[in-house]
Amino acid sequence: MKLPIQAKRYAFxxxxxxxxIVxxxxLFWKTFKYRLNLENPQTFTEKLMWLKLFDDVEFKRRFTDKVKAREYMITLGYSHLLVPTIGIFDEVDDIIFEQLPRKFVLKCSHGAGFTIVCENKREMDYSQTKLQLAEMxxxxxxxxxxxxxxxxxxPRIIIEHFIEPSTNNVSNEYKIHCFHGEPKLIEVNADCSMPKQQKLMLTYDWQNTDYMKEKFSHDETIAKPEQLEELLAIAxxxxxxxxxxxVDLEIVDEKIYFNNFTFSPDACLNVDIHEEANQKLGQWLELNIGKTKQPVSYARSK
Known part of the structure; x- marks a missing residue:
């Protein structure tokens, strides 16, 4: 007898x-069908798992929090990279939707994918949106x-202004993988109009790495941005x-915006890169195993 999906999630x-750790x-076994090596990790995915569990979890938590990440950007003098906020709220009921502009974006501070984009407030069901926010x-x-x-x-709710490109322009997101403070790879979507996003991994000088299992052409659909050097300097x-x-950044109408820090991309379970790339990227990460090993910080019990 198969357990319902909700029961499986609760058990996990x-x-x-x-x-x-368990x-x-x-998760690693379910995804890759071999055991996760935390004693002597070699691949990119294994080393990301080790970092996720042992690399000063408390320190990284400060930057995972979307509100505190904004504060950090301000201290570095990067306030101009932040999307302007309408407000930050502790409770769903504190939000007065009638007073919001026609377009806005709702984000929760404590998770990934907790985003609601409103492009026309007149079409929004406030009750349904409040329920969705409450669940998040x-x-x-x-x-x-x-x-x-x-x-x-x-958990807090950040309401940002809706930043949209002007006519005939598109917004592009650049996910810059940084190893020991050095930008090494830029992940971009080759064609966001496709049902399944076509991801490419490019070098810092905008050459295709061919690290992805699925091969897509590297052509004018993802032309090198004029602000590439600035993106890399920020990252x-x-x-x-x-x-x-x-470091996830975005360009809208030639202006750079900061999105967030990501410490465990794809939950450290990237199945899109081939094994050779997984090994090579793993070599770029030098872990402090045996020198410093922080205890795993346990998840909330409530």
Whole structure:
């Protein structure tokens, strides 16, 4: 008899509460069908798992929190890269939707994918949106994929202005993978109009790495941005404190915006890169195994 999906999720969350390490090993086995090596990790995915569990989880939590990440950007003098906010709220009921502009974006501070984009307030069902927000606010995202740095973040709702490109322009997101403070790879979507996003990994000088299993042409649909050097300089400065982080930036009408820091992309379960690339990227990460090993910070119990 198969368990309902909700029951499986609950059971897994209880395992993660007891041990994020065991939860991570289960996820890894389910995804790749071989055991996760945390004693001597070699591949990119294995080393990301090690970092997720042992690399000063408390420190990374400060930058995972979307509100505190904004504060950090301001201290670095990068306030001009932040999308202007309309407000930050502790409770769903504190939001007065009638007073919001016609277009806006709702984000929760404590998880990934907790975003609601409103392009026309007249078409929004306020009651349904409040229910959706309440579900997001109540969720402990750290339990979903055994990611301790998402635990114990104060759930808050950030309302940002809706930034849209002018006519005939498009917005492009650049996910810059940084290793030991050096931008090494730029992940972009080749064609966002496709049902399944076509991802490419490019070098810092905009050459296709061919690291992805699915081959897509590298052509004018993802032309090199004029602000490439500036993107890399920003990523280099932001990534300096970390062994690994993906700095997610966006360009809209030639202006750069900061989106977020990502410490465990794809929940450290990237199935899109081929094995040779997984090995090569793993060599770029030098871990401090045996020198410093922080205890795993457990997820919230509530």
């Amino acid at each position: 969350s209880q395992i993660v509460k007891l041990s994020p 939860g991570s090993k289960l 606010m109540a969720m402990d995202y750290s339990l979903k994929h055994a990611e301790p740095h998402y635990a114990m973040i104060q 280099k400065k932001l990534s300096k404190p970390f062994m690994y982080v993906r």
